[in-house]
Amino acid sequence: MRHLAQSSNAVKKRKGILGGLALVAVATALCWSLLVAPPDAYQGEVQRIMYLHLPSILIAYLSYFLVFIGSGMYLWKREKKDDLLAHAAAELGVLFTVLTIIEGSIWGKPTWGVWWTWDARLTLMAILLLIYAGYLMLRSAIDDEQRAASAAAILGIIGFLDIPLIHMSVYWWRTLHQPPSILRPDKAPWENVHPAMLTALAISFAAFLLLYFYLLSLRYRVGEMRQEIKALRLEREV
Amino acid sequence: MTLVKQAYLLLCKDLLLELRRRDSLLTMFFFGTLLLFVFHFAFDMPPDKVAELAPALLWLAFLFTGTLGLAQLFQAERDNHCLDGLLLSPLDRGALFLAKTGFNLMLMLAVEVVVIPLFWILFNLSGWNLLPQLFLVTLLGTVGFCVLGTITAAITLRARARELLLPLVLFPLMIPVILATIRCMEMVLKTGSFGDATPWLRLLLGFDVIFLTIGVLIFDWVIES
Numbered sequence: 076m077r078h079l080a081q082s083s084n085a086v087k088k089r090k091g092i093l094g095g096l097a098l099v100a101v102a103t104a105l106c107w108s109l110l111v112a113p114p115d116a117y118q119g120e121v122q123r124i125m126y127l128h129l130p131s132i133l134i135a136y137l138s139y140f141l142v143f144i145g146s147g148m149y150l151w152k153r154e155k156k157d158d159l160l161a162h163a164a165a166e167l168g169v170l171f172t173v174l175t176i177i178e179g180s181i182w183g184k185p186t187w188g189v190w191w192t193w194d195a196r197l198t199l200m201a202i203l204l205l206i207y208a209g210y211l212m213l214r215s216a217i218d219d220e221q222r223a224a225s226a227a228a229i230l231g232i233i234g235f236l237d238i239p240l241i242h243m244s245v246y247w248w249r250t251l252h253q254p255p256s257i258l259r260p261d262k263a264p265w266e267n268v269h270p271a272m273l274t275a276l277a278i279s280f281a282a283f284l285l286l287y288f289y290l291l292s293l294r295y296r297v298g299e300m301r302q303e304i305k306a307l308r309l310e311r312e313v
Numbered sequence: 314m315t316l317v318k319q320a321y322l323l324l325c326k327d328l329l330l331e332l333r334r335r336d337s338l339l340t341m342f343f344f345g346t347l348l349l350f351v352f353h354f355a356f357d358m359p360p361d362k363v364a365e366l367a368p369a370l371l372w373l374a375f376l377f378t379g380t381l382g383l384a385q386l387f388q389a390e391r392d393n394h395c396l397d398g399l400l401l402s403p404l405d406r407g408a409l410f411l412a413k414t415g416f417n418l419m420l421m422l423a424v425e426v427v428v429i430p431l432f433w434i435l436f437n438l439s440g441w442n443l444l445p446q447l448f449l450v451t452l453l454g455t456v457g458f459c460v461l462g463t464i465t466a467a468i469t470l471r472a473r474a475r476e477l478l479l480p481l482v483l484f485p486l487m488i489p490v491i492l493a494t495i496r497c498m499e500m501v502l503k504t505g506s507f508g509d510a511t512p513w514l515r516l517l518l519g520f521d522v523i524f525l526t527i528g529v530l531i532f533d534w535v536i537e538s
Contacts (some may be wrong), residue, residue: 229534237489241489244492
């Protein structure tokens, strides 16, 4: 018992350090993207939302990839920790997808003149949101825990494999989104983007990554604690 | 070989049950027809305008009737613990998947074969010669729908309010099929041939093959849960 308390203290400490790092990184990223990086030549100040928008999207995709990995590992090994990982990642994925859509809307209104348009990338984000919101609903609708985990794992795999097909179909359907300005085929990133902008974006991305892993560890711990409470209750009933 | 044979036997069982009771087929057929009437009242417009909307309306009808069929798909297995009996038998789970997909596919195709001409009659559309191409697109789309539909019906089997949950989970995954079939049918109705829509056909075919393979491979995990 004492050993357990010690190890959980060590985990807590590590988590605290991760949280502190994330806080510092987010503060630095905000300073850099709001104060140091220059405003965009065409879009002006509103372009700064890119420093939040781009990392949010990448984090959302990372999340869905983790759902896929966790689901696959769970079906293969049947270990509860993989399922907890998939569940935590799915929730955070939905959170960051919603954030991406909101940030995009705030940027879209002054730039395109509309809050929402049925462009390929926007549509793709909306569909991802629907798929993974369905994933969370499916989980909560099945009472038996193991069955819920298996069913969710299947959906986590199918949903991820469906993404390329959805991507292809909505792209053929329509594309209006501004073409990528950083990863362009004709120019290297440092040739057409101000270096301070790239630095701001890199810092921002690192900050989001730290924040993400901090949140993921918290959410994962919540899942673990639920398991522990359930076990304790069961023990007491017996 | 055993996989196909097992699937065939299971399919025969389901067809026999359906022929005796006719629950799903009749409900789906009447619901599909009913939707056509509802559409007619909702869109009171000349035939040339309806022809532009035809693919979308038809696919809406197929999606709804298909969901109705899927909700009933494992009903026989749920009652009296028949699923446990099936799973206790030395049966390849992939065969169960193929049989259920095939059964739902046959139901939906039976409905579609009637509903598409009925749509043409009710809305006074011309271009009857284009129906074979439309049927081909519909067939490919329906295979995709049934393949993913069977998997989602199986994973929502033990959920609360599963009839409500099924379309919530299934429809977002079906976006490629919905887009591809409707674009293909629009192209056929507009130009009389597939023309520029062949990439969409390939996408549909790819969707069907990918998820059919995945379904056979993972149905073991889907159904034991």
